[in-house]
Amino acid sequence: MSLNEYLILSGIIFSLGLIGVLRRKNLLMLFFATEIMLNAVNIGMVAISKFHGDLTGQIFAFFIIAVAASEVAVGLGLLILLYKRKNTVNLDSIASMKG
Amino acid sequence: MFEVVAFYLFSFLTIGMFSITVMTNNALYALSSLAAGMIFISAFFFLLDADFLGVVQIVVYTGAIMALYAFGMMFFDYSKEIKEKVNNPRLAFVLTGMTALLIVIMFTIPVIGESAQKGLYPIHESYGNIQDIGLVLFTKYLIPFEVAAVMLLVAMIGGIILAGKKMDISYSEMSEEDIGIYEKELAEIAKDKK
Numbered sequence: 019m020s021l022n023e024y025l026i027l028s029g030i031i032f033s034l035g036l037i038g039v040l041r042r043k044n045l046l047m048l049f050f051a052t053e054i055m056l057n058a059v060n061i062g063m064v065a066i067s068k069f070h071g072d073l074t075g076q077i078f079a080f081f082i083i084a085v086a087a088s089e090v091a092v093g094l095g096l097l098i099l100l101y102k103r104k105n106t107v108n109l110d111s112i113a114s115m116k117g
Numbered sequence: 118m119f120e121v122v123a124f125y126l127f128s129f130l131t132i133g134m135f136s137i138t139v140m141t142n143n144a145l146y147a148l149s150s151l152a153a154g155m156i157f158i159s160a161f162f163f164l165l166d167a168d169f170l171g172v173v174q175i176v177v178y179t180g181a182i183m184a185l186y187a188f189g190m191m192f193f194d195y196s197k198e199i200k201e202k203v204n205n206p207r208l209a210f211v212l213t214g215m216t217a218l219l220i221v222i223m224f225t226i227p228v229i230g231e232s233a234q235k236g237l238y239p240i241h242e243s244y245g246n247i248q249d250i251g252l253v254l255f256t257k258y259l260i261p262f263e264v265a266a267v268m269l270l271v272a273m274i275g276g277i278i279l280a281g282k283k284m285d286i287s288y289s290e291m292s293e294e295d296i297g298i299y300e301k302e303l304a305e306i307a308k309d310k311k
C-alpha cells in the first residue's frame with residue numbers, strides 16, 4: 019500500500035462528512051458529520067506519519083482526538099440548552115436574526 | 118497481500134458505514150453506524166503501525182463520545198423520523214460551488230518547501246510505537262499536552278454547567294431578575310434550616 023491510497027480514502031471520507039454538513043438540518047446529525055470529517059483528517063495524518071517515518075502526524079492526530087472529545091462535551095451541553103429553550107434541535111429554529 | 122485485502126475491506130466498510138450516517142433519516146441508525154465506522158477506522162491505524170492511536174480511537178470514540186451522544190439523544194425526542202426540509206435550494210448550489218472552488222485551490226497550491234519533507238521526530242524502529250509516542254509527547258509536545266489537559270477540564274466543567282445538574286432549573290436559561298428571585302428563595306430556605 020502506498021501513501022496515495024490512504025490519502026484518497028481520507029479524501030473520500032472527508033467529502034462524505036462535508037456532504038453531511040451541507041445537507042443536514044438537524045444539529046445532532048451535523049455533529050456526527052463533523053466527527054466523520056475529524057476522523058478522515060486523522061487517517062491522513064497517521065498515513066503521512068507512517069510513510070514519511072515521522073511521529074509528528076501521530077501526535078497531531080492524538081491532539082485532534084482530544085479536541086473532538088471536548089467539542090462533543092461542550093456541544094452537547096449547548097444542544098441540550100437549545101432543546102430546553104426551543105423544544106427542537108433544528109438548525110432553522112436558531113435563525114432569529116433577519117439578514 | 119494481507120495488508121491490501123485488509124485495507125480494501127476496511128475502506129469499503131468505513132465508507133459504507135459513514136454514508137449510512139450521512140444519508141439515513143433515523144437517528145439511531147446514524148449513531149450506531151457512526152460507532153461502527155469509528156471502530157473500522159482504528160483498523161487503519163493498526164495497519165499503519167500506530168497501535169497507540171488505534172487503541173485511543175476505540176476507547177475515546179466508541180467508549181466516551183458515543184456514550185455522550187447516546188446520553189444526549191435521550192434528552193431529545195427521536196422516536197419519530199427526522200424531517201429535514203431544505204427550503205432554499207439556491208444555498209446548496211452556492212455552498213457546493215464554493216466547496217468545489219476550495220478543492221481546486223487546494224490542488225493547485227504547489228507543495229511548500231522541501232523542509233517539511235525532512236521530518237521533525239523520526240520513528241525509532243527499535244522502540245515500539247507506544248514508547249516512541251510517549252517519548253515525543255512528554256518531551257517535545259509537553260506544553261501542548263498540558264494545554265490539552267486544561268482544555269478537557271474546561272470542556273468538562275462547561276458541559277456540566279450547560280447541561281445542568283437540576284434539569285428543571287438552569288441559570289443560563291433564566292433572566293437576571295429570575296436568578297435574583299431564585300437565589301433569595303434559596304437563601305431563605307437556608308435560613309429556615311438554621
